[in-house]
Amino acid sequence: MVLNYIWIAFFIIAFVVALVKLVFLGDFDVFPAMMDSTFSSSKTAFEISLGLTGVLALWLGIMKIGEKGGVVNVLARLLSPVFVKLFPDIPKGHPVTGSIFMNIAANMLGLDNAATPLGLKAMEQLQELKNGKIEELKNKGQQAEAEELRVTASNPMIMFLVLNTSGLTLIPISIMVYRAQMGAAQPTDIFIPILLATFFSTLAGIIFTSLYQKINLLNRTILLTIGGAALVVAAIIWGFGQMDSILMNKVSTSTANILLMTIIVAFILAGVRKKVNVYDAFIEGAKDGFTTAVRIIPYLVAILVGIGVFRASGAMDMLIDGIRWGVEATGANSDFVGALPTALMKPLSGSGARGMMVDAMTTYGADSFIGRLSCIFQGSTDTTFYILAVYFGSVGIVKTRHAVACGLLADLAGIIAAIAIAYLFFS
Numbered sequence: 001m002v003l004n005y006i007w008i009a010f011f012i013i014a015f016v017v018a019l020v021k022l023v024f025l026g027d028f029d030v031f032p033a034m035m036d037s038t039f040s041s042s043k044t045a046f047e048i049s050l051g052l053t054g055v056l057a058l059w060l061g062i063m064k065i066g067e068k069g070g071v072v073n074v075l076a077r078l079l080s081p082v083f084v085k086l087f088p089d090i091p092k093g094h095p096v097t098g099s100i101f102m103n104i105a106a107n108m109l110g111l112d113n114a115a116t117p118l119g120l121k122a123m124e125q126l127q128e129l130k131n132g133k134i135e136e137l138k139n140k141g142q143q144a145e146a147e148e149l150r151v152t153a154s155n156p157m158i159m160f161l162v163l164n165t166s167g168l169t170l171i172p173i174s175i176m177v178y179r180a181q182m183g184a185a186q187p188t189d190i191f192i193p194i195l196l197a198t199f200f201s202t203l204a205g206i207i208f209t210s211l212y213q214k215i216n217l218l219n220r221t222i223l224l225t226i227g228g229a230a231l232v233v234a235a236i237i238w239g240f241g242q243m244d245s246i247l248m249n250k251v252s253t254s255t256a257n258i259l260l261m262t263i264i265v266a267f268i269l270a271g272v273r274k275k276v277n278v279y280d281a282f283i284e285g286a287k288d289g290f291t292t293a294v295r296i297i298p299y300l301v302a303i304l305v306g307i308g309v310f311r312a313s314g315a316m317d318m319l320i321d322g323i324r325w326g327v328e329a330t331g332a333n334s335d336f337v338g339a340l341p342t343a344l345m346k347p348l349s350g351s352g353a354r355g356m357m358v359d360a361m362t363t364y365g366a367d368s369f370i371g372r373l374s375c376i377f378q379g380s381t382d383t384t385f386y387i388l389a390v391y392f393g394s395v396g397i398v399k400t401r402h403a404v405a406c407g408l409l410a411d412l413a414g415i416i417a418a419i420a421i422a423y424l425f426f427s
Contacts, residue, residue: 006345006352010306014313021314034312041308045300048358049293051181057289059177062264064285065278069270073102082225086163086206087156088215089129096125100160108168119164120394126157127395152399153392155213158406159206161391165347165407166205167198167382167414175375178358184366188257192236193372193421194379199233201381201414208409212402237424303355311359316341335427336419338364339373343415346377347384347408354378373422380414 018034021027080101090096099122130149137146153161172194179187203226210217217226243251271278310316320337327334339360346353360374384407392400 007302007306010310013315014309017315017318018313030313034309037308037312038305041304042301044358044362045304046297048178048181049297049300053290053293055177055180055289056174056293057286060289061282061284061286062267064288065271065276065281066263066267067285068276068281069267069272069274071267071270073105074270077101081221085217085219085222086159086210086215089154089156090126091129094125094129096122096129096156099125103160104163104168107164119160119391122160123157123391123395126154126160127397129156130154148399151397153397153401153403157392157397158401158403159209159213159215161388161403162205162209162406162410163202164391165382165384165387166202166410167380168202169194169198169379172379174354175357175379178354179361179366179375182358182361182366182371184361184371186367188260189425190372190375190379191259192255193376193418193425196233196236196421197376197380197414197418199229200417201410203230204413205406205410209402209406212406237421300355300358303352304358307355307359311363333423335369336373336422338370339377342374343377343418346381347411353383369422369426372426373418376418376422377415380418381411384408384411 014034018027018030021030080097083097083101083104084092087097087100099118103118103122134146134149137143137149172191175190175194176187179190206226207217209215217223268278271281307316320340323340324334324337327337342353342356342360345356357374357378361368361371364370366372384404388400388403388407392398392403
């Protein structure tokens with residue numbers, strides 16, 4: 001629904017701006033430019049989708065091998081001690097714990113097709129946890145209170161949602177695929193920057209939600225986990241801070257490629273160990289890659305045409321120039337402003353933010369500072385409102401309490417971190 005209004009706004013605002021330019025400034029080129037943009041943008045969308053087919057088939061095939069090889073289960077076991085502390089209201093040993101672990105692990109590996117069903121299952125089980133209390137209220141004749149509890153998000157639900165919306169991802173495959181399609185010299189050079197930015201986003205989400213829910217993070221398990229992760233991140237930032245930009249880019253790219261190749265080999269070996277027919281598993285996943293590439297064509301056409309018209313009318317330049325003027329008025333560096341549309345769109349729509357990211361790389365270049373920063377924005381958080389709508393809607397939750405606030409605060413932390421990290425790596 002939100003994306004519907006945004007898409008309509010692109011065209012209405014573009015039309016009004018173009019009309020003003022025509023009537024008051026005598027700009028007779030603006031409407032032809034807008035119409036030209038509709039054709040060029042739709043062609044670009046189709047070419048991007050077509051070019052994605054092979055790479056998506058490759059990576060979804062590799063992911064399917066890892067999924068069948070038990071990699072997700074291994075991650076779930078590793079994460080178990082941490083998540084027990086983050087969800088104190090869930091009874092020990094309850095089946096929902098496994099669904100939560102599997103969902104988070106699948107998200108970290110970029111297994112969206114597996115993550116969403118697991119997430120919906122976890123949300124259903126979290127809703128069932130309230131059934132005992134709901135029945136108790138009904139037996140006491142407190143029907144209104146029972147209904148209130150049924151439609152209100154619980155603390156575990158909100159923590160689970162924020163962990164999803166903060167976008168913790170170990171392998172930002174789709175972003176690297178888009179960078180390759182847009183002609184980036186090293187499509188993987190944003191791998192480590194995204195990893196750092198999404199860490200800060202997730203950490204902020206956990207802290208804000210824990211403060212709301214009065215969860216004590218000062219325990220041995222959480223402190224060791226967060227402290228250890230923070231030390232690794234600090235070491236990475238310090239290490240790269242000692243390098244010049246050329247060496248930093250080389251080391252970052254080499255490290256990312258080594259990690260990705262290691263993951264591919266590890267997934268294959270995990271499949272072999274589980275006696276999985278690795279080739280068949282790859283083919284099964286690769287088929288999903290083809291259907292995914294075809295499925296996104298209409299969405300990509302819609303958003304890129306909307307953005308193209310908005311940009312061709314001059315409205316995008318007016319928006320960016322206004323933000324840039326405000327930033328420069330404070331004396332701050334404004335190089336990051338051109339990538340902000342991706343950051344502003346991401347909480348609302350994943351496809352919309354993807355379109356903004358592609359538009360930024362098309363306009364400024366895949367290897368430009370703005371092009372790279374838009375990719376980091378895309379990978380640092382997730383689509384907060386979409387996830388809230390799908391997950392809460394699946395169990396009839398209408399009172400979200402502090403879920404939106406915590407999700408957006410995590411998004412803000414991810415945006416700030418992305419800007420700082422982009423300046424460190426690419427300025």
